[in-house]
Structure formats: structure tokens, C-alpha cells
Amino acid sequence: MKDNENIEKLRGIRDSAYHETKRHTDIMFAFNIYPCTIPKDFTFVPLHWQDSMEVIYVKRGRGRVQVDFMTYEAEEGDIFLILPGHLHGLRSVVRESMEYENIIFDMSFLGSDSVDLCSQRYLQPMIRGKVQIPAHIGKEDVLYSKIAACLDASDHLCAVRSRGYELAVKGQMLLLVSALFQEAPDREEYNIDDRNVQKLKVVISRIEKDYNKKLTVDDMAAECGYSASHFMRWFRKVTGTAFLGYLIEYRLGKAAQALRNGDDTVLEIAEQTGFDNLSNFNRLFKKRFEMTPSQFRKNNG
Template sequence: MNDKNKYFDRKSQESFIDIFLKEDIKKGENFKRHWHEHLQIYYFVDGIAYLECGLSNFKVVSGNIAIANSNELHYLESLSDNLKFYTIRIEPSFLFSNQVDLLQTKYLAPITLNRIVFKNLIQNDSFILKYIKDILDEYDNKEIGYELSIKANIYQFIVFLLRNHVDKIFSEEEFIERKYSLEKFESVFDLIEEKYMDKITLKELADNMNLSTHHFCRTFKQITGKTTTDYINGVRLDKAIYYLKQTDLNMTEIAMRCGFDSINYFSRLFKKNYDISPTKYRHEHRDACSILLKNNNE
């Protein structure tokens, strides 16, 4: 598994917008929690996934549209082998003009700064779906003037979001505090990724931030929507998925490598999160993994 930074900056072939199709994320695989300064739109075409955006979490299915707001920690995990979705990432500079005007100050800057926060999940909205499909069609066909058409559709898309799907509007002070907390806790996320196989104490994490344990736990849950224990276990289960699919380690060895003291606790937690035992999960995915490894070696 390749580690990714929590701050995500994907270099685009286009300078103004980034659109790509993902259909290689199988059941149990995921994008790690990360954040970026772009407004990011997911359009789900097939399959089922679990998505976390900020403090919200939900299952998404075909036809759903999800929005990861600027500077919002988010995470996606596939719940099926046929997951297929488009991602649209919009560069702030694409929306801004060289000369600052009232519209930029009143609407675009607050969206980019995540002071205007949109609802994360949009279902059964034909207008939103039409904007998304028009953007994808223009980007795919690239006929003359397609950039202008995409920009027009994005502006209309944002207007519709502002009128129908705003979740919250933060003050400048609230925004600064939220972004500061996210950036400050990045070292904690890195520490958990590095030491997931070891015993990680709340005191160790709190000391890393020069905070009391109580203050650390409260702030951590405000940022991630999870208790520290649940977050750490989520990282460990993610690692377990890799070991189950890619190695021949037995269940005890996997549990120990992923930081679980007890094979029984590991099994209970795995089944609670994935509705399947780790043994059965390995059995269902072993054949597919063996074929994939064989093809890669040929």
C-alpha cells in the first residue's frame, strides 16, 4: 500500500479543472483521509461506497453526488467490487478573475475558503445531475469552446448549490480556527499511520500536541467525527485488508502486525465494520488477488 500525504495535491493535465474516472477500487480498498484546497465533486455511476466528509458519513450508490468542501477532511472506502465514480476537482483560479470584483468577494472566495459549506450528499436532484453530465460530456468531447462551456456549467452548478444545498456559513474567525486545527493535527494523523502496529496511548498523542488528554480528545473528535480509538482502529483495519488480500500471514500474525492485542477483538471489530469475518473476507478475495498477481507477473 502506498502512503499518501493527508494534504492532497493532484497535478492535472489541464490547468483549470481535473476530471478523472475511478473504477479500480475494489471492496475494502480506500482513499486515506486527506484534505485539499479544492472543491471536489464525486459522481457515483455504479457500486456502493462509504464516504466520510468532515463530521458526516454515509453510504453512496449509483446516481448520488457527493461534495468534499475545501479544507474538509474526507475518506472513501469501497463496499463493492464494481465501484465506479467520477471525480471533478476545480482549481480556485479557474473561478477567479484577475480583477477582484464583488461576486468574487461575496461568493467565490468564501466557497474556496470553506466559509460557505455545502451539504456533502446530494440525492435525486435532476438539475445537479444535468450540470455534472454536461461538464463530463464537454470534457470528454473537447470540442471548440469546451472550456467556456465547462466554466459556464460550473458557475450554474455553484449557483444551484448556493440556493439549494448550503449546509452552513462560517464566520471568518470560525474558519481560521477550523483550518488551524486541521493543519495542527496533521502530525497526529502521520504518527498514527507510522505507529499503527504499536500501542498508541492518548497521552502520547496529546503530548505530541502539547494538549491535555481531555482537550486533545475533544478537538480530535471535532475534526474527524470519531473518537481517537475508533480512528486508530480504522487505520489498523485498513492495514488488515491489505495483509488479508496480499499475504499468506495467518489471522494471529495479521492481528499482531496491525496493533491488535487479541485475535478475538480483531475478528469482532473486523466483522462489525465489514459485516464479514476476516477469514471469510480472505477466502472471497484470494482467488481474485491470485489472478491479479499472476497477470502482473506475466
């Protein structure tokens, strides 16, 4: 009964920032490429999910990428594929930066809304989570050359924008999906542990909503119907980090954004982001960013 209640709770928070509802694409051409750098553009990207397909294509440097319950050490050339509805996030590595392309497109762009064989046999099963595709494709992977070629071609097409480029981009994305199915033809019945996904979405949405308030392990355990000890073991297993560590990381990320973009004092920012002790905030911030909040503001203003 508790699981059903939590799933209903999840449905009630669909406007959460963790369920990203911002439209990244034009309804008439539902494909876009964003060049990003972490931590220059943002210190980290917290776990979230969206209704579009997303590809993270690492161009330079190193960082960490999490897709569902797996965390990867990302490096130049790595490709990460995130299906609609799947959790993902990025973190920087100390003294390192990572430049990457964020490629986002709606599955409807490929024709998922059509009533035809391609939609029913391939696209709709992907949307429903009935197909397993590799979350991470490295240079040594048998799929790499095909997938990278599709992404590189789309990048060039969007840069040049010659007449008919939209058709060619769609073609490249269809080739990409085709390559995925060619290498994994017998995985149509795959389904990730949906209960764990839904519970984690409830927890991270609560963090987004109340990160600046007092949040305890007991609070989060109650959200999932777990004991405190079981919740701590479960959260570390599915995210790779302790709950309190994740919460602190999120709060520090919010503080860094405020320091970079606003004029509030360090004390005000500490209080706004859930830290009730300034010296503790300064210590944790310096440990994470290897500089004080004041130095961070000066270097990133």
C-alpha cells in the first residue's frame, strides 16, 4: 500500500525541477544541441528526469555521469544515452573540467506517435522501458563508431544548416536507434526495477523541494516506507553516495549558484541553502571547491 501511495505522491510532484518540464526543443523541430562545461556553467547537475531522449557526448576533460543507479567516470569521447523517464545527473571532478554536448530530442521527432511498424516495434518499446540500451558507450565499444558517426554528422548538419538539414538530422537519429537495436535484438523484455526508480524519484523530488529545510534520514525513510538503516543502505546502493553526502552536495551546488549569480552575503546564502552554522558551511564549501565562498564568488563573478 505504501508503494502505491509513494507512486501517487510522485505523480503529484510532476512540476518538480527534478522532473524537467522545460522544453528544450522547437515543437516543429524537436532536436537541439547544447554545448556545456562543468563546473564552469554549473557546479553539478543533480539527478533528474525528463520526457525527452538525451545524449551526453563528452568532448574534452573528465567528470562523473550517473544514469539510473550506475555512476561512470566520464572522459573524452564517452557517450551516454538516457531514455525518457530515466534518472541522470553530472558531477565535476576536483581540479578537472568537462566539456560536453547535451543532445536532446523528443521521441515524436523520430515518429513515435505514428501508427506503423517502426513506432510499434522499436520506438514505443523504448519509451515504455521495455528495451535495454547501453547507458554508456566508450571508444572500445563495438557500437562506438556507428553512434559517434551519427552524432558527429548531426552536429555538423546543425552547424551548417543547409537546405534540408532537418531531414538529414532525423535520418541520423534513426540510424542511431537502428544501430542500438542491431546490437541488442533480444532484449525487448528488459525492464529496470521500476519500484526503485519510483522511490528514488520521490526522494530526490523531496530534496529539491525542501533542501533548505531540516531533512533527516528518518524523514526520507518514511517517504519510502523503509526503516532508517535500510534507507541508508538502499540510497547508497542506488546512488553510489550516502544520503547526507548527497544532500550536502546539492546544497553546496545551490550555494555556488547563488554566489555566482547573486549579491546576498555568504551568511545569507548559507542560511538560504540549509546550513545553520556559518563555520560549518565555510568548511564544507572549501572542502568541496578548494576555496572559500568569498574566493569562489571573486573567481566566478
